[in-house]
Structures are given as structure tokens and as C-alpha cells.
Amino acid sequence: MPPPTPTQIARLTDTLRRTVRAGEVVTSGPGYDAGRSTWNGAVSSRPGVIVRCTDPAEVRTAVIAAQENGVPLTVRGGGHDWAGRSLSDGGLTIDLSGMRSVTVDPVAEIAHVSGGATAADLATAAQPFGLTAATGSAGAVGMVGLTLGGGYGPLSGRFGLALDNLLSADVVLADGSIVTVDSDREPDLFWALRGGGGNFGVVTSMRVRLHRVPRLLSGIVLFPWEQLATVLAGFSDVLLESPDELTVQSGVLPGPDGKPAFFLSPTWSGDDTQAGERALARLDSLGTALVSQVTATTTPEMLAGVDAQFPFGRHVQIRQRSVPSLTSGVRDALDIAGSTLTSPYSAVSVHSFHGAATRVPVEETAFGIRTPHLMIEIIALWDPDDSRAAEHRAWADKVSGAFGPDALSGGYPNLLGPDEAAQIAHAYGPNTARLLAQKHRFDPHHVFRAIPLPDPA
DSSP states (O other), X not given: OOOXXXXXXXXXXXXXXXXXXXXEEESSHHHHHHHTOOSSTTOOOOOSEEEEOSSHHHHHHHHHHXXXXXXXXXXXXXXXXXXXXXXXXXXXXXXXXXXXXXXXXXXXXXXXXXXXXXXXXXXHHHGXXXXXXXXXXXXXXXXXXXXXXXXXXXXXXXXXXGGGXXXXXXXXXXXXXXXXXXXXXXXXHHHHHHHHTXXXXXXXXXXXXXXXXXXXXXXXXXXXXXXXXXXHHHHHHHHTTSOTTEEEEEEEEEOTTSSEEEEEEEEEOOSOHHHHHHHHHHHHTTSOOSXXXXXXXXXHHHHHHHHHHSOTTSEEEEEEEEESSXXXXXXXXXXXXXXXXXXTTOEEEEEEEOGGGGGSOGGGSSOOOOSSEEEEEEEEEEOTTOTXXXXXXXXXXXXXXXXXXXXXXXXXXXXXOTTOHHHHHHTTGGGHHHHHHHHHHHOTTOOOOOSOOOOOO
16 A cells, blocks of 8 residues: 555544544644654654544544545554554554553453553453463553464463463454454454454454462572573473473573673462472572572562563564574574673563463464474664664674574564564464465455564465
8 A cells, every 4th residue: 555645644634533532633742642652762653643542433433434545554552562563654543552441350250451451451450359361571562462463471381372361352343343253253253363463453352361370479580691501401401391380481681790691580370389489499599690589479560570671762673583492502592692792771582382372272273383482582672872773683683593593484473573574474384374364354455464474475
């Protein structure tokens, strides 16, 4: 679709201002700036108009108006997509950030989550009832976008991915119809949403399964870089063979002295806290830790800690690789990552995919890989006024290349950039053909563009 003309935007804006009642239609000013803010401060796209919706009817109005005026459409939830795909230059952005309500049914152990709610919103609402949810690692991430694309997180071993806990969704489709989908109602669309992202419609709300977890043990253990080989040697036996109740995130961070350090961030969600303490003590004994802070905590507290480390506004480039295990090649790549760090904010995060997440048949959802693996997130992060931006980006590309020989052919769509065609082509594994067929069925004119889908050709 060619960029819209000023006349198209003016006509669209006029239509929206006449038809959107409670929401805000903005082309400039504070509301506009809030609607185009993203976690990655390097994203510079400026939509022609932003509709800050308050309900599904306003979303429907915006979807139809964009098509009638030939204007490209994007959807912003939490604004955390590093590639900035929630915005498009000159287009229409539907901003759901005003729709953040979360209602918890503590008896059924289900949460009703509005389209703009974050992981922190959900976790905070569930916590007073002794309940928690399968979220990602960061609280500021939009819960809908995270869930539709996958959702690795600290509870994945016990409860699966975020998408495995999706029970139903309310969706505005390209033709303007509003449908509720689940395993019985439009099951093909429900299948596609769980892994295919926001490429099929606007999810204005969803219902997710909650879990009763009386107590979490979590924190961080930080080892000096000189002990990397020793720690990895002992850690490799633990990583993918942990009990469901133990999920360990690990990787590379700058340490307290500015030098690279290797971190372990374990989370124990089991009822047997003594077993958890023993498992965590085993991790602590892998080396002589610089820092060891593992204690009883809550999901909101865990999420807030990650948000503090990765705040909105810095510039970001992410590369992503998935590997089957902690091979010698992967260990060497981790060594390269830490030894060549260019920014005091950059990191490599290794997410463990094991336990409950692996026991979902791969054909049950659109998510493309269900075998045990490690999802590696290479995060180049720097201040906006840092003159070494090219160097930081080159670091991310170099580290991604170092993991390449041991990497699986696809990747995690929620993190893949639009330029990574080779990984995108294999990201959905055996589900690719069925996923593209559903895209053609529910959105044949490609109104919705979210996380990457393979080229149908």
C-alpha cells in the first residue's frame, strides 16, 4: 500500500472525529506523543492519526475507516515491540493503552484482560487472591501481544507459555465483525491466534487461566566472568532437565564493576519450598558468586525488577536465536558476547523452554517449536545520545552470528526483526502452511501486520 496522502489523512481524521465518541482522535499534542511512545526510543515513526480507543466499538470504527480511506493500519498495545511495528509513518494507529482493565474471578481462577493491559497489570490484579499468571519477564510488555506471539517467562516450565493459558479472545476482524473465539467458536482462528500474533484482527480482550501459587522463590546469582567455563559446565546439566517448578533464565550482564558477568535468574514455583531451596542452592554452588540474592517474592515484584533494568526510552536492537542445548559452540558464543560488550546496558538473555511447555503437541497451536530448547535474546541497548550506535548494533549482529552454527533454523517471532527473512521462513515449523491459510481466510487483504509471517511465496 502506498503512503497515504494528506488528503486521505484529513478525510480519515474527520470521519473518526465524527464517529469516535469517548476515545481520543489525535494528530498532534500530548495524547499523540503518548500514543506513539515505544520502549525502543530509536523508533521514529509518526502516524498520520492515532485513535486512543476505549471500547471494541471504537476499534471497529477505526478498522473500517482505515480501509475505506486506503490508509495502512497498526495496533499499539504496550508499545514494547522493539522493531516498532505498532506504528507506521503516515498511517492510522489504534492505541489500546487506555483499555487496561483486568478483572479476576478467584473461584474459576480466570482473568478477563483488556487489550491494552500489561503483564504487570495482570499480575498485580491476581496477586491479592493468591493467584498468578504465565507472563513474560518484563511487566511493561502488553499482555495481549506477548500472549499471541508466545510468551516465554519465569513460570513456563510449570504452566507453559502465556499462549498455552489463553482460554478465549474477543477479536475485531478486518470486515468489522466482532467475534469471540475459543476451542469451540471459530477454532481455526483461535488456533492461529496462539502463536500467529496480531496478524488476524485486533484482540480487544481475552480470558486467561490463572494459577494458585502461594509462594515464589526467585532472584539473581551473578558470577564473575573468569568463572564462565566452570559455571557453564555445571549448569548445562540443570538447564533443560530441571523439574517443572524450576525455570532458570540466564545470560550475560555487565557486573557491578562494569565488567561482564554471567547471571542465573531462577524461579521456583512449587509447593515444596524445601525442595526449591535445595535446587537453588545447587545453582549457587556452581561457582563463587559476586551476588546471590534469591528470596521469597511475588510475580509483580519480579516483573518490576526487569522493568527497572530495561526502562523505556533507550535505543534498542535485538537479535534472536534458538538453540537445542548448551553446546560447546553456544558456550563459546556466550563468551564472545560478554568479552566484546560495547554498552553498559546490553545483555544476552537465555530463556529455558522445558517442562509443561514441551508437552503441548506442536499441532495444537500455531507456535512452531515444542521440543526442549534455549531461546536466546541478544539485546543491544544504549543511551539516545551515545555516538557509538553503529558499534552497538554491530555487536548484536556479531553475537547472533556466533550462535548461528548451533542455532535452529527458525526463531521466536515476537523478537525477530523484519529483516530476518531466513529465520522468519522457518519460525512456525510444521504449522506454516496452515497458518498462512488462516491468514488468507480471515485477512485476505493484509489489513493487519504485526509480528512477522513467512512470505507465502
